[in-house]
Amino acid sequence: MTERQHSRVPVKICGLTREGDVDAAVAAGADAVGFVLYPPSPRYVTPERAAELAERLPPFVTPVLLFVNAAPEQVAAACAGVPGALLQFHGDESPEQCWAASGHGRRPYLRAARIPAGASIDLAAFAKDYAQARGVLLDAQVAGYGGGGKTFDWSLVPPLPDTHLVLGGGLTPDNVAAGINTLRPRCRTLSVDVSSGVEAAKGIKDAAKIRAFVAAVRAAAADPDPAGVR
Numbered sequence: 001m002t003e004r005q006h007s008r009v010p011v012k013i014c015g016l017t018r019e020g021d022v023d024a025a026v027a028a029g030a031d032a033v034g035f036v037l038y039p040p041s042p043r044y045v046t047p048e049r050a051a052e053l054a055e056r057l058p059p060f061v062t063p064v065l066l067f068v069n070a071a072p073e074q075v076a077a078a079c080a081g082v083p084g085a086l087l088q089f090h091g092d093e094s095p096e097q098c099w100a101a102s103g104h105g106r107r108p109y110l111r112a113a114r115i116p117a118g119a120s121i122d123l124a125a126f127a128k129d130y131a132q133a134r135g136v137l138l139d140a141q142v143a144g145y146g147g148g149g150k151t152f153d154w155s156l157v158p159p160l161p162d163t164h165l166v167l168g169g170g171l172t173p174d175n176v177a178a179g180i181n182t183l184r185p186r187c188r189t190l191s192v193d194v195s196s197g198v199e200a201a202k203g204i205k206d207a208a209k210i211r212a213f214v215a216a217v218r219a220a221a222a223d224p225d226p227a228g229v230r
Contacts (some may be wrong), residue, residue: 007189009180009221011214012064012166015043015195017203022056024207028214032062034088034193037070037078042202043195051081064088064110067101075101088112088137095129108134110166114141115152127163135164137193138183149196151175154182161188168193173212177220192217 013025014034025033035050036043045053054063063082067075068091079085087109089098102109111130115121115138127136138157142148151170165187167179171194184190196202198209 007184007221009184009217010191011217012191012193013195013198013205013210013213014064014066014168014193015041015199015203016053016205017043017045017049018205019053019056020207021205021210022053024205024210026056026058026061028207028211029218030061030210030214031191032064032086033057034064034066034195035082036066037074038066038068038090047078047081050078054082054085062086066090069093070101072097072101072103075107076103079103079107086110086134090137090139095132098130099132105132110135110137112137112139112168114139115169116141117152118156123160124158127160135166135189135191136160137166137168139193140169151179154179157183157186159186161186163187164189164191166191166193168195170197171213172197173209173216176213176216177223180217180220 010031012032012034013030015036016022016033022033035045037047038044057063063085065078065082065085066088087102087107089109090112098109098111111133113126113136140150140152142150149170167183171192176192194213198205198213200206
């Protein structure tokens with residue numbers, strides 16, 4: 001296993017709506033927490049609510065604001081309430097639209113790639129098109145824009161040695177190690193993103209599941225010889 005493959009895997013807990021869930025994510029050791037600013041989502045919070053929840057975060061835990069086809073002025077207004085947020089564009093935004101909404105690069109952002117059944121998306125071309133993003137988040141394509149709790153075939157992701165990947169889509173404490181072991185050798189660095197897999201109900205997190213998820217990630221990252229990577 002190379003040094004790049006055997007490295008810490010940051011964890012993002014997404015779709016937070018309550019103070020207690022933010023606190024649980026922080027206590028479990030999450031590196032980032034996500035707030036969904038997409039009104040149709042059952043995990044939606046207003047920009048004002050996102051700002052309130054983000055105030056609970058200690059230094060070095062990153063707030064992430066998730067947008068779906070939002071206008072640049074909406075993104076800017078939300079960012080004003082959450083200074084230092086990382087942006088996540090999860091809709092149909094073009095590279096030019098992401099760049100404009102990020103304040104022409106003043107705000108770092110991730111671009112989500114929604115993977116259809118059979119992985120018929122050219123991820124290498126996608127990563128090149130969105131090269132100005134800090135990373136590419138991989139999620140399963142479902143009705144709507146994410147949050148469906150569905151996985152995709154990780155084995156079909158091509159080698160992307162220069163790309164920062166964030167694995168999302170149907171992760172749970174039980175399967176996240178397999179996802180890490182499959183994708184970490186194929187990218188520059190890997191992070192993981194979970195929402196429904198640590199919930200008691202949509203938008204309501206389960207503190208025990210959050211702890212179990214983070215523990216599973218840390219164990220997988222620390223394993224010098226995981227199954228299938230020899």
